[in-house]
Amino acid sequence: MLDVKDLVVCFRSKEGIHEVVHGISFSMEDGEILGLVGESGSGKTQTVLAIAGLSPINAVIGGTITLNGQELSLLSRHEMRTVQGRDISMVFQEPMTSLNPTMRIGRQVEEALRIHTKLSPEERKAKALQTLADVELPNPEAVYNKYPHELSGGQRQRVMIAAAIICDPKLLIADEPTTALDVTIQAQILKLLKKLNKTMHMSILFISHDLGIIRRLCDNVMVLKSGDIVERGSVDQIFNNPTEEYTKRLIAAIPSRKRGITTDEHRSYYEYFGFLEYDDSDDELEGPF
Amino acid sequence: MSYAKHNWYMIFGAVITFVMVLLIVVGYFWTPYSPTAICAAERFDGPSFAHLFGTDNLGRDIFSRVLDGAGTTLFISVSTVLIGLITGILIGGLTGYFGGWIDEVVMRMNDSLTAFPSMLLALVIIGILGPGTYNVIIALGIMFIPSFARMVRSEFVRCKNLDYVKSARLMRAGPLRIIFLHILPNTRSTLLSAVAIGFNNAVLAEAGLSYLGIGVMPPQASLGRMLSESQSYLFSAPWYSISTGFTIILLILGFTLLGEGIRQQAGVD
Numbered sequence: 001m002l003d004v005k006d007l008v009v010c011f012r013s014k015e016g017i018h019e020v021v022h023g024i025s026f027s028m029e030d031g032e033i034l035g036l037v038g039e040s041g042s043g044k045t046q047t048v049l050a051i052a053g054l055s056p057i058n059a060v061i062g063g064t065i066t067l068n069g070q071e072l073s074l075l076s077r078h079e080m081r082t083v084q085g086r087d088i089s090m091v092f093q094e095p096m097t098s099l100n101p102t103m104r105i106g107r108q109v110e111e112a113l114r115i116h117t118k119l120s121p122e123e124r125k126a127k128a129l130q131t132l133a134d135v136e137l138p139n140p141e142a143v144y145n146k147y148p149h150e151l152s153g154g155q156r157q158r159v160m161i162a163a164a165i166i167c168d169p170k171l172l173i174a175d176e177p178t179t180a181l182d183v184t185i186q187a188q189i190l191k192l193l194k195k196l197n198k199t200m201h202m203s204i205l206f207i208s209h210d211l212g213i214i215r216r217l218c219d220n221v222m223v224l225k226s227g228d229i230v231e232r233g234s235v236d237q238i239f240n241n242p243t244e245e246y247t248k249r250l251i252a253a254i255p256s257r258k259r260g261i262t263t264d265e266h267r268s269y270y271e272y273f274g275f276l277e278y279d280d281s282d283d284e285l286e287g288p289f
Numbered sequence: 290m291s292y293a294k295h296n297w298y299m300i301f302g303a304v305i306t307f308v309m310v311l312l313i314v315v316g317y318f319w320t321p322y323s324p325t326a327i328c329a330a331e332r333f334d335g336p337s338f339a340h341l342f343g344t345d346n347l348g349r350d351i352f353s354r355v356l357d358g359a360g361t362t363l364f365i366s367v368s369t370v371l372i373g374l375i376t377g378i379l380i381g382g383l384t385g386y387f388g389g390w391i392d393e394v395v396m397r398m399n400d401s402l403t404a405f406p407s408m409l410l411a412l413v414i415i416g417i418l419g420p421g422t423y424n425v426i427i428a429l430g431i432m433f434i435p436s437f438a439r440m441v442r443s444e445f446v447r448c449k450n451l452d453y454v455k456s457a458r459l460m461r462a463g464p465l466r467i468i469f470l471h472i473l474p475n476t477r478s479t480l481l482s483a484v485a486i487g488f489n490n491a492v493l494a495e496a497g498l499s500y501l502g503i504g505v506m507p508p509q510a511s512l513g514r515m516l517s518e519s520q521s522y523l524f525s526a527p528w529y530s531i532s533t534g535f536t537i538i539l540l541i542l543g544f545t546l547l548g549e550g551i552r553q554q555a556g557v558d
Contacts, residue, residue: 052459057388085461098452102474108453112460163456 001068001203002028002051002171008062009046009055009227020046022227023063028171033197033204035218035235037211037250043227044207048173051205053084068170086116089164093176095156099148105132106144109163116167127166135162135192154185158192165196172196173205178213190217211254215239223247299550302485305543309536313363316356324349324357325508333526342532346522351515351529355536358510362540365426365511366491370484372430377437378480382468384438385445396442403435411498420503429494433487440483444476478551485548489541496537512537 009021021043028034038044049055051065053072065072070083089112092098100108109128113119119127125144132140135158148156157177164172174193178186194217197204208214214221214235221238223230223246231244242248321341328348336343342351380399384392402410414428448454449472457471496513498504505511512533519530 054455054459081461085459088459090456090459092452092456094452098456100453100471100475102477103471111457111462115460115462160456 001030001032002205003066004047004051004063005066006063007047007050007065008060009043009050010060010062011056012058012060017060020227021050024224024227024229025063026222026229026232028203028205030170031197031201031203032220033194033206033218035214035221036205036207036224037209037214037221038224039209039250041226042224044224045175047224048090048175048205048207051171052088052090052173053080054090082116086112086167087170088173089167089169089171090173090175091157091160091164091177094180095153095160096180098160099156101148103147104144105146105148105151105159108148109144109159109166112163112167128162131162131166132159134165134196135159136188137162153181154188157181157185157189161189161192161196165200165202168200169202171203171205173207175207176209177206179208179210186213193217211239211251223250296550296554298546298553302543302546302548302550305539306547309359309540309543310363312356313360316353317360320350320353320356322350322353324353324510326350333522335526336528343526343528345515345518345526345529351532354510354515355512355532358512358515358533359536359540361422361505361509361511362492362495362513362537365422365429365495365505366488368426369429369433369491369495370487372426373433373437373487374480374484376430376434378441378473380434380438381441381443382445382473385442386449386464386468386472388446392442396439399435399438402431403439407432408494408497411494412501412503415498415503420506422505422509425495425498425504428498429491432494433491437483437487440479441476444479445472448472448475478554482548482552485544485551488544489548492537492540492544512540 004027005025006023007021007025008019008023010017010019012018024043024047026034036044036047046055046059050059050061051072055061061073067083067087070079072080072084075083099105106125106128109131110124113124113127117124129140129144132143137143137155137158143151143155143159148159151159160177172193177193178189181189190213193204193206196202206214206218218235220232220234222232223238223244225246231238231242231247238247239251242251326349328344331340331344331348332346334340334344334348340350340352342355345351345354380395384395405413411428411432414431415424418424418427445468454467454471457467462471492512495504495511496516499511499513500517502517505514507514515533516530516537519526519533523530
């Protein structure tokens, strides 16, 4: 479905050209959830921005990105709008800044429909309410007329997801969508993403530096380090039999109870996600995925 | 959401501005005497029930002239601010959103305009166009563009990298749609307080130009022109300058408080 070949991202600056992504290649299947892991500055975000066509102005992109057989860099402006704008959508990290504070929720969720479809206002509203219900927001009618500041962080992130999926995108890019949320809400949002992935057959490219979340949510994992793919494989393979030294160190860097790094926050967190030293007797906390 | 109990700046500012604007609107339709009616027998009458603020050197009713003159002054300042604001939004919005060389070129032109002392710039423009109400508006409007453009630009630079703008770009919304629908409404608190401060500067600038005798032309009344006339009779007819000066003060005070109130309201958000 998505095929990335030799993707290079460079930045022009006064000192010269600085390459941050060094020709990475990977592909995604329909309905796959691919986790993208890496430390800060490893090129995760630049990779997905290039796929979404949102790279900063001073960036130079090389290589080919193919979505459903169409190469994105060859598209005309108009095709770009229908393909890249409708088939790829994105959920951002910070729910506080990812919604426009001066626009009602309904308006924002409908924005993609306004741009990409010719639906009448009534149809748009019906579709928006349906989508708000799909992301499990209670009382969509009320939410529809609210402003972002009237909603909690978790609700906003759900609205963000609703706005992202309203046009039935083929690929949803989630750039650390749960980092800014507290643990309980994180679990709910992850559950929701998993559900949407199943029901809408939407591929998800999930960026995180939290290996616990990646392990729970994703089918496959790709480890990125300073612009190169270090390792790629299924979740089981990467977490149980990492071949590269870097991946092993990443996994070892996760705080765990056994190693004694147990602030209360970490404990509750890793109990919740059942990471590594998770005790299976506590089934109540186990998510459905 | 405001958690402050009362925003007194806002309340006082709104009350003063409302009363002033109300008086000006009334003055537009009705004044006790004609603002230009000369009555030689009643020169330099002190304040009385017949003439609330007294009369001036030509026996004209000062209260009527203040109402009329404040209207002229307000008309000039509103038009001036609108010119500055609209042009500023267009220039600042486009340069701030697109950036690149267009930003550099336009903003350097903007800087060179700012390099002139603003009053001098207005003098030059009036020198070219000649005095008169509309030319004052044009001169002051041009004088106001750079500051508005700069402010709008900085707000756009701040907003264009926020996630909601990114997601609008990802949906391939057109640039005009993003500029006016997604970004502009979010600059409103900064813009509103800038507008309130802009009004003050416009009132003062108009008063300044008329005081220099190159603004509004007689017999039309304006607060600045009246103040400049009144200084010749500062001791023989102090009510003339006091009533005119206080009107200017109240007009400016109202807008200043309102601007501060809006700023605080936005700060609490």
